[in-house]
Amino acid sequence: MSAVPANTGPASTGTEIPESDVLVRVDNVTKHFPVRTSGLIRRTIGQVQAVDDVSLVIPRGKTLGVVGETGSGKSTLARCIAGLIPVTAGRVTFDGRDITNLSRRAMQPVRREVQMIFQDPYSSLNPRRRVGSIIGDPFAIHKTATGAERKRQIQELMERVGLNPEHYNRFPAEFSGGQRQRIGVARALALRPKLIICDEPVSALDVSIQAQVLNLLTDLQQDYGLSYLFIAHDLEVVRHVSDSVAVMYLGRICESGPEGDVYGSPRHPYTAALLSAAPAADPDTAASRQRIILTGDVPSPIDPPSGCRFHPRCPKARPLCGEQEPQLEAKAGDPASHVTACHFPVVAGEDLAAAYRSEVA
Amino acid sequence: MTSISEIEFEARGADAAQDSAARVEGRSQWQLTWRRLRSDKVAIAAIIVVLIMIGLAIAAPAFVAITHHPPDVAYPNQGENEAGLPVGPGTAGFWLGTDGTGRDLFIRILYGARISLFVGVVTTAIGTVAGVSIGLMAGYFGGVIDAVLARFTDAVLAFPYIVLALALAVVLGPSLTVIIGVISFFAWAGIARIVRGQTLSIKEKEYIEAARSLGAGPFRIMFFDILPNLLAPVLVLATLYIPQAVVFESTLSYLGLGIQPPTASWGNILADAQNFYQTSWWYVVFPALALLITTLAFNLLGDGIRDAMDPRTERVLAGRRNRKRRKRVSRPSGDFPDPVRPAQAR
Numbered sequence: 280m281s282a283v284p285a286n287t288g289p290a291s292t293g294t295e296i297p298e299s300d301v302l303v304r305v306d307n308v309t310k311h312f313p314v315r316t317s318g319l320i321r322r323t324i325g326q327v328q329a330v331d332d333v334s335l336v337i338p339r340g341k342t343l344g345v346v347g348e349t350g351s352g353k354s355t356l357a358r359c360i361a362g363l364i365p366v367t368a369g370r371v372t373f374d375g376r377d378i379t380n381l382s383r384r385a386m387q388p389v390r391r392e393v394q395m396i397f398q399d400p401y402s403s404l405n406p407r408r409r410v411g412s413i414i415g416d417p418f419a420i421h422k423t424a425t426g427a428e429r430k431r432q433i434q435e436l437m438e439r440v441g442l443n444p445e446h447y448n449r450f451p452a453e454f455s456g457g458q459r460q461r462i463g464v465a466r467a468l469a470l471r472p473k474l475i476i477c478d479e480p481v482s483a484l485d486v487s488i489q490a491q492v493l494n495l496l497t498d499l500q501q502d503y504g505l506s507y508l509f510i511a512h513d514l515e516v517v518r519h520v521s522d523s524v525a526v527m528y529l530g531r532i533c534e535s536g537p538e539g540d541v542y543g544s545p546r547h548p549y550t551a552a553l554l555s556a557a558p559a560a561d562p563d564t565a566a567s568r569q570r571i572i573l574t575g576d577v578p579s580p581i582d583p584p585s586g587c588r589f590h591p592r593c594p595k596a597r598p599l600c601g602e603q604e605p606q607l608e609a610k611a612g613d614p615a616s617h618v619t620a621c622h623f624p625v626v627a628g629e630d631l632a633a634a635y636r637s638e639v640a
Numbered sequence: 641m642t643s644i645s646e647i648e649f650e651a652r653g654a655d656a657a658q659d660s661a662a663r664v665e666g667r668s669q670w671q672l673t674w675r676r677l678r679s680d681k682v683a684i685a686a687i688i689v690v691l692i693m694i695g696l697a698i699a700a701p702a703f704v705a706i707t708h709h710p711p712d713v714a715y716p717n718q719g720e721n722e723a724g725l726p727v728g729p730g731t732a733g734f735w736l737g738t739d740g741t742g743r744d745l746f747i748r749i750l751y752g753a754r755i756s757l758f759v760g761v762v763t764t765a766i767g768t769v770a771g772v773s774i775g776l777m778a779g780y781f782g783g784v785i786d787a788v789l790a791r792f793t794d795a796v797l798a799f800p801y802i803v804l805a806l807a808l809a810v811v812l813g814p815s816l817t818v819i820i821g822v823i824s825f826f827a828w829a830g831i832a833r834i835v836r837g838q839t840l841s842i843k844e845k846e847y848i849e850a851a852r853s854l855g856a857g858p859f860r861i862m863f864f865d866i867l868p869n870l871l872a873p874v875l876v877l878a879t880l881y882i883p884q885a886v887v888f889e890s891t892l893s894y895l896g897l898g899i900q901p902p903t904a905s906w907g908n909i910l911a912d913a914q915n916f917y918q919t920s921w922w923y924v925v926f927p928a929l930a931l932l933i934t935t936l937a938f939n940l941l942g943d944g945i946r947d948a949m950d951p952r953t954e955r956v957l958a959g960r961r962n963r964k965r966r967k968r969v970s971r972p973s974g975d976f977p978d979p980v981r982p983a984q985a986r
Contacts, residue, residue, distance in 0.1 A: 361853055383857065390855035402846040407669065407868035420856050466850070 296338050302474055302506045303337040303360065308369035310355050314581060325581045329355040331530040332369070334607075337474065342500065342507040344521030344538070346514055346553070350577055352530040353510045354398075357476050360508065361395055362386050374473065391421055394467035398479040400459035404451040410437075410462055411447040417469040436465040440495060457488035464495060468503075476508045481516060493520055514557045518542055523616070526550045529588040530580055532607065536617030544627055546610050546619035549589050587622065595623050669872070676948035683944025689937035693930075697757050700750035707733060709744035711751045712902045716742050726920045737922040740912050745923065748904040749930050755816075755905045756934070760886040763820055767827020768878045772870070775832035776862045779839025790836060796829040802891070809897035819898050823885050831877050835870055842866050872949040879942035883935035890931055906931045 311326040330352040337343045345353045358364045360371055365380045372378065378389050394417075397403035404413055414433045418424045424432050434444035440461040451459055460480060467475050477496070481489040497520065499505060511517045517524060518538055525535035526547065534547040545551040552571040573592050578584055584591050590600035599622050609615050610624040677683050696703075704710055718732040719742030726738040726745075736746040778789035805822045812818045842848065843866065851865050892898030893907025901908055906927050913923040 363849060363853055383855075387855050390853070395850065395853045397846050397850055399846055403850050405847045405851075405865055405868070407871075408865075416851065416856070417854050420854050420860065463850075466854075 296336060300338050301336055302339045302374060303508070304370075304372040305333060305335045305356075305360060306370040306372070308333050308356070308359055308371060309367045310352075310359050310364065311367045328530050328580050328583055330359060330366075331583075333527075333530070333532055334369075335525055335532065335535065337506050337508055338522075339473075339506055340500070340504045341522040342509050342520050344509045344511065344517035344524045345527060346511060346517050346524065347527035348512060348577065350529075350580065351527040352580070353527050354478055355530075356527070357395070357478050357508060357510055361393055361476050362389065363395075387421075391417075391470045392473045394470065394472040394475050396460075396463050396467050396475060396477045396480045399483050400456050400463055401451075401483070403463055404459055406451055408450075409447070410442075410449050410451065410454075413451070413462060414465045414469060417466060421470060423470065432469070433465075436469055439499075440465045440468070441491075455488075456484050457491055460484060460488075460492050461495065464492070464499070468499065471503065472505070474506045474508065476510075478510050479512070480509075482511060482513060489516065496520065514542075514553060526553070529577060529583050531588055532620070533589060534617075534619045534621075535607070536613070540613065540617040544613075546613065546617070546624040547589075547621045548593050548595050548625055551625050587620070595625075597623065673872075673945070673948045677944055680944045680947065682940055683948070686937040686940040686944060689933060690941060693753060693934050693937070694757060696750055697753040700747065700754060703750060704747055707735070707744060707747060709734070709747050711743065711747045711904055714742040715744075719743065726916060726923055728920070729922050736926050737920065739909065739923055740916055745909075745926060748909060749906070749927050751904040752906040752909055752927065753930060753934070755899055755903065756886045756889055756931075759816075759820060759823065759889040760882045760938075763823040763827050763885045764878050764881045766820070766824040767881065768831055768874060770824070771828035771831030772835050772867070772874060774828060775835025776839055776866060778832070779836040780843055780858060780862050780866065782840075786836075789832070793829045793832045793836075796826065797833070799826075801826045805888075805892060806895070806897055809892060814892075814897045814900055816899065819889060819892055822892075823888050826888075827881055827885065830881070831874060834873055834877060838870050838873065839866055842869050876942055876946040876949060879938060879945055883938040883942075886931070886935055886938070 308330060309328075309332055310330040311328050313323045314325040314327060315321040315323055333352075333356060335343065345356065347353045355364070359366045362371075362378060362381060370377060370379050373389055373393065376389070378386065381389070404410075411430065411433050414436055415429055418429045418432065430447070434447060437444045437447070442458060442461050442465065446453075451462065454462065460483075463480075480496070481492050484492060493516065496507065500507065507520065509517060509520050521538045523535065523537050524541045525532050526541070526549065527533070528549050534541060534545065534550045541550065542554065545554055548571075552573050555569065555571045571594065575592050578588070578591060584601070586599075586601040586603055587593070587596075587605050590596040593600065603622070605620040605622050607618040607620045609617060610619050610621070611626060613619075700711075709715070715738065719727060719734060719738035721727055726740060726742070727734060729735065729737045731737065734744050734746070736744075736749070739745050739748060774789055774793070778786045778793070801822075805826075808822055809818055839862075843861075848861060848865055851861050856865070889898055890905065890907035890910070893905040894911045896908070896911065898907055899905035901912075909927040910924065910931075913920075913927065916923045
């Protein structure tokens with residue numbers, strides 16, 4: 280759909296990282312879901328452009344955070360990288376191997392190295408199976424340990440994630456939300472993967488439990504040298520765990536870069552608006568800061584806006600924004616790793632809220 | 641990475657909470673079901689009746705040893721009266737009387753139970769295995785496989801089964817194998833349809849995606865992840881199909897296309913008995929009672945298991961029971977003076 284050719288490479292974080300340090304490279308990945316008429320003859324009447332031309336890089340032992348609101352395509356991107364759904368176009372490279380759209384059998388060795396933690400700890404564990412059997416699933420599927428050896432490893436894992444190994448024979452329903460998520464972590468950890476894709480792993484948990492699980496994930500990363508793709512809609516959670524951050528809007532990355540740069544000096548008006556909407560813990564700060572309130576809803580991904588996808592809601596939008604699609608590139612003295620897809624990036628000290636007010640008036 | 645130690649909660653605290661909860665014994669679904677079933681008097685009575693029937697069927701040769709009346713031996717002298725008719729219960733060592741050719745009716749009913757229960761259980765087992773497999777595949781794979789299997793299921797369900805059964809019995813000749821084949825063929829479709837529907841909803845759950853992300857193949861997912869969630873409805877359906885299969889077998893035998901004489905079956909005993917109903921009531925009543933009690937017991941057991949598996953239905957019944965009890969207590973306070981508190985009424 281884009282007339283402008285796709286980004287030639289992940290200008291994002293790719294340029295300054297040596298190739299040997301790259302664990303996952305996602306090049307121009309696109310995922311469209313066909314919209315079909317119901318009935319006997321199912322005509323395709325449209326495409327939900329869930330992920331459109333996304334490129335990113337996950338370095339070894341680091342965490343890449345992906346933020347965006349509901350429907351921005353972050354979970355679809357995660358499933359494309361995990362090989363759970365085939366991609367429409369683009370390429371996913373894991374540890375130097377092209378793993379795009381591999382068959383289930385060919386994917387099997389990769390599965391041992393890429394694991395997932397799911398959002399809902401209540402629906403991601405089979406209610407009819409005992410915890411030991413759930414955590415033991417990876418061993419059974421990949422036939423790496425059997426019998427007493429498997430049980431020993433499962434109990435070791437349970438202990439490692441902060442569960443009582445004696446609860447081996449319990450059902451998931453007998454655990455709290457936080458404990459259930461620990462079970463999910465143990466299952467993901469079982470085969471000692473290199474990459475764990477965390478799809479909103481804490482958004483269903485209480486704030487205090489969120490901290491426990493996040494600290495557990497951080498500890499595990501240090502101990503096992505894990506890389507994380509960390510998806511969330513909570514900006515503070517992403518900031519806490521991530522080394523670099525990508526912001527998604529309507530299936531595209533609109534800004535990405537090191538965590539400090541993106542949070543410190545957001546360039547894309549959408550990032551700025553998101554950051555201004557995040558609750559601040561300090562009441563003085565909360566009272567003094569300016570919120571940028573966006574109007575309207577996220578447009579339908581079946582028929583996304585032309586040009587910059589954010590332009591109908593952007594306080595800084597000008598005619599150019601609706602005509603030409605902005606490319607991800609470093610803006611106004613940013614480091615090469617901090618890239619933004621915006622024709623008119625936010626400059627330091629700019630009062631976007633005021634700009635928005637004047638536009639409305 | 642920044643630290644949020646100020647809101648860090650000690651994992652030890654969580655462990656302590658877990659330990660105190662450890663004293664509450666975890667119960668599996670089956671333990672809970674059994675506890676609920678145990679408090680259901682009707683279901684317990686049904687289980688006892690079913691067990692007695694199975695016990696009698698297994699012990700049939702022992703009764704032969706006691707009565708010295710093999711099932712296929714006729715006793716024209718002691719077993720028939722002067723008119724050549726069957727003798728009544730208790731006569732000449734025949735506990736439930738004799739049949740039209742002077743054979744021991746009790747022993748023949750026991751041997752009929754062996755056939756009926758065997759056919760009922762075997763056909764239900766075959767039908768359940770086939771129905772679960774077909775339903776799982778149709779639901780899980782979807783697409784063309786689902787279209788073909790689901791339409792085939794509908795076709796089998798829509799088929800006039802008695803007509804097909806009669807035709808097959810005529811063409812292939814009546815035998816135990818044909819009967820088991822025919823009844824099994826009609827047993828799987830109902831189970832397949834229910835299993836398919838449940839599979840469609842369960843396969844969208846996140847834990848199925850989790851299994852796929854671990855690299856589990858379709859058959860592992862179907863039988864290790866989906867099937868455990870389906871065992872409850874399948875068990876209920878299977879329990880309720882056994883009496884249907886028993887009746888089906890009796891029907892075929894009654895029509896002369898099932899178990900062939902001299903092998904005893906409740907169906908062919910009843911078919912013979914209809915010539916004697918005016919003179920020998922026991923000849924009709926006892927085999928019919930055996931059939932009635934057995935199917936009723938299996939049906940009540942199936943209902944009990946269903947109530948125990950799905951506590952919501954049980955609560956509805958319990959609620960009705962409680963309401964009835966309350967009504968009974970409160971009724972006296974209406975037109976009549978309350979016998980409990982007469983002083984206050986005055």
